[in-house]
Amino acid sequence: MAVREILTADDQLLKRKSRRILDIDNDVLELIQDLKDTLYAGDGVGLAAPQIGVLKRVFIIDLRNGEEPLILLNPKIIRKIGQYADREGCLSYPGYEGDVVRPKKVVVTGMNEKGNIIQYEALGLMARAICHETDHLDGILYMDIAKKIYKLQQEPVKEI
Template identity: 40%
Template structure:
């Protein structure tokens, strides 16, 4: 298990566009493993490579549903339908939530860790998570597109 440091706003790397992965080598496999470890350790549901300071188009998502961990390299949304408005938070912006409009359903296509292309049609919270992580790859933070931004509820351990 290798944990990476999560970059926090206002680090400029969070506002840059990530570069496409052109070769899937062992360093990309290690990146995917480290990203998953880091996401789970931080109790997140998604993580994009720029959030650990790496400008590569790589994301991991696990919203706790039947899909489990989803790794995607060079993700692209190819179909978007419907609209949902809901709360979001971000490991790179602790303590802040926002109400963000997202597509209700998307089709996302990318590469798996072996370089094989695959597509998924996802809805609801999983669609929201994918859109949030893809925004990170484009240098967009949820606070920039939220209808409303507010302090996250505290979960103090007593």
Template identity: 50%
Template sequence: MALRIIRKEGDPVLRKKSKVVEKIDSRIITLLDDMAETMYDADGVGLAAPQVGILKRVVIIDIGGGLIELINPEIIEQSGKQSDDEGCLSVPGKFGKVTRPNKVKVRAFNRKGEEIIIEGEGLLARALCHEIDHLEGILFIDKVEGNLQR
């Protein structure tokens, strides 16, 4: 495992759409491992592959209940609303209020290539939406209501 450099706001890779992972091979497994080490080192709760310069549809999340690894995630259901402050490892020192679904259901693949369904509510739903947005080249600052805070 290795720490990767987290790309910051202004880096063009953060605004590009990520490609579908066609094959889960040793490179994807290494990416997952490196992303986890990088996220934990930076005290984050989520990280998407574009944030480490890789335009692949891969995200990891840990809001305190253990590591969730998602390959080719897609939101298949959402309901409710929640508004809260968000930040991002790629936009250090800035926060802002973002409204997102309160519940989401996400279909993805795990590192073994098995299809999985993750249901999230509250913070987990927020993290899932935030990280999946990264795969579309969307940053939380695009959705902030009002002004960014420092």
């Protein structure tokens, strides 16, 4: 399919709420493949459809730990347990990270790409990623809720 351009934080489309997916048709399957292609072309762990300009409720998360990626359509977080603050980044806000408080554990429900309803429990980084990507579907960016934002240092280029 295609590697798509990732919208940056100043794009107002990222502030809009995404629409539910009612039917898994070829357009949705192509969107999922484009999300995969775009995510794997970069170095993030998750990507939501609005980040590539599509206001549909779908995201992909791959912690690149050997497990299958999580692809969720119409996700809904049904339980949040505990909380902790940690640094968080975003492919739509390159060069920055922020301190964000998220749940330690979440339970989320939604559909997989085959149309099956699934429930998924996640801890730590996966829970953080699910919250981050679900926020994208609701038009919320992490910098909107971050306690502090940091500009990442660029590595110096060695001159020869």
